[in-house]
Amino acid sequence: MSSPAEQFSDDPDDRPGDPNAGAREQGHRRRRSLQEQARSTLAKKMARVAKSHRRIAKATAQRARDLEDLREWSADPVTAKLLNPDYARAGAAGPVLTDADASPRKIAAWENQEIARRTVISEVACTLRLAERTAEGLIGEAAMFAGPMKATLTAMSRGEISYRHGQVLMEQLSFLPLEEVAELEAQLLSVATDLTVGKLAGRARRMRERAHPETITTRATEAVKERGVWWEGRPDGMGTLTWYGTAQQTQAAHDRLTSIAEATRNRDFQDEAIPEDRRRTIGQICADAAGDLLLDGVTPTGTGGGIRGSVMITVPVLTAMGESDAPGFLEGYGPIPADAAREIAAGAPSFTRLLTHPETGTVLSVGKDHYTVPADLRRWLRLRDGTCRFPGCTRPASRSDIDHTRPWEHGGPTDYDNLAHLCRAHHRLKHQSLWSVTQEPGGVLVWTSPAGATHRTYPETALGPPPTLPPTPSPTPSPDTDTTSAPGEFRARELPEEPPF
Numbered sequence: 001m002s003s004p005a006e007q008f009s010d011d012p013d014d015r016p017g018d019p020n021a022g023a024r025e026q027g028h029r030r031r032r033s034l035q036e037q038a039r040s041t042l043a044k045k046m047a048r049v050a051k052s053h054r055r056i057a058k059a060t061a062q063r064a065r066d067l068e069d070l071r072e073w074s075a076d077p078v079t080a081k082l083l084n085p086d087y088a089r090a091g092a093a094g095p096v097l098t099d100a101d102a103s104p105r106k107i108a109a110w111e112n113q114e115i116a117r118r119t120v121i122s123e124v125a126c127t128l129r130l131a132e133r134t135a136e137g138l139i140g141e142a143a144m145f146a147g148p149m150k151a152t153l154t155a156m157s158r159g160e161i162s163y164r165h166g167q168v169l170m171e172q173l174s175f176l177p178l179e180e181v182a183e184l185e186a187q188l189l190s191v192a193t194d195l196t197v198g199k200l201a202g203r204a205r206r207m208r209e210r211a212h213p214e215t216i217t218t219r220a221t222e223a224v225k226e227r228g229v230w231w232e233g234r235p236d237g238m239g240t241l242t243w244y245g246t247a248q249q250t251q252a253a254h255d256r257l258t259s260i261a262e263a264t265r266n267r268d269f270q271d272e273a274i275p276e277d278r279r280r281t282i283g284q285i286c287a288d289a290a291g292d293l294l295l296d297g298v299t300p301t302g303t304g305g306g307i308r309g310s311v312m313i314t315v316p317v318l319t320a321m322g323e324s325d326a327p328g329f330l331e332g333y334g335p336i337p338a339d340a341a342r343e344i345a346a347g348a349p350s351f352t353r354l355l356t357h358p359e360t361g362t363v364l365s366v367g368k369d370h371y372t373v374p375a376d377l378r379r380w381l382r383l384r385d386g387t388c389r390f391p392g393c394t395r396p397a398s399r400s401d402i403d404h405t406r407p408w409e410h411g412g413p414t415d416y417d418n419l420a421h422l423c424r425a426h427h428r429l430k431h432q433s434l435w436s437v438t439q440e441p442g443g444v445l446v447w448t449s450p451a452g453a454t455h456r457t458y459p460e461t462a463l464g465p466p467p468t469l470p471p472t473p474s475p476t477p478s479p480d481t482d483t484t485s486a487p488g489e490f491r492a493r494e495l496p497e498e499p500p501f
């Protein structure tokens, strides 16, 4: 079969007066006609793709309208009152976080508006399978599109620009005084339909800076509030730590690491004991130096002194003994290589280890220092849960409260199958909104949202019952006793080692 290039190349024999010219001309016409057909098919298929793309833009515009409708409804004081569980509860407003594992200290109850806001965010996040931060962002964007950026929303609902284009415009327009949004919005919309998202972002930034050079200060002040550090597990036993800080600080830190790496590499080069294939690259030395500084470094003012990071791993007994290469298990991450697990099990101080039965995976030991029942149970629960058990939440169990699924004051026992980790925000959400939860065997939590949707969350690690768990008497408080102080004191003895506040 000939390639398209050969098929359509100039034919050197195609000269006037050639007796085969007629046949060749016919061949050309046939090929041209086939090509026309292909182009027409391409056009039809592309029209379908473009139509779907416009439909997506229209649908995202509609989603923004629906989200804004939801937000507006929930912000109404009457609605907000109805979304507070206390509205339908008999008696006065209940205390906040009366649960066993929470501190006996109380924290202020959320206002109705705050309950309504968090109800809506959690519903949207769970239904759309989004992180709550993302859901909150979408709701905020919807309010902006439905308010000062109506023209952008209209362009989106006509399918003229995509949602991403709309977001790019919002990034530039949201820092402007409201009365000036419309003018710049109109200018940007006139070019937005012809530009990619990347090009539009550049154009929008330049146009905005020309019109409002002072806003970079405002933007920087806002942006610096978002600084933080995030950890994310990556495949193959790896992880990423992200530091979001000012451009000058992060650049200086990167420069320091690079200088350290260059000096180290020069030293390594002079050390003939290091074989060629073991020499580290600049990038590898940077990563090692950053790790050393973060894990063990102490600032001149003493920050970091005496504090060690801590992670929890489980190691199959045979792996620990060096007789198997079955992977270890890092809490909040998953499997890690046997070698790394062995090294940690051998006594690294920043790690708590648990040994597991080779076949059942049941925890055999939670370490010599943790014989007491409450501490064992806490560690067992930490390993089982890994993270906060609210749908979608990734906050580590080690930074969360332990919650009685069925409240202690309603007869819920302090037992492994009635306890689960909830981060502070979701612990409050459970107690202060119309969300409810039950626990099924195997540590499965079944959440019911205020709108009546069901969401199940599963333990991170399947474990047998904790080996040292004693029977727990079910409390039966009488209805007229003060259920806030007595159980609080009892529970403070029973569970937490450290106050959760």
Ligand SMILES: [Zn+2]
Binding pocket: 388, 389, 390, 393, 394, 395, 422, 423, 424, 425, 426
């Ligand atoms: Zn949470």
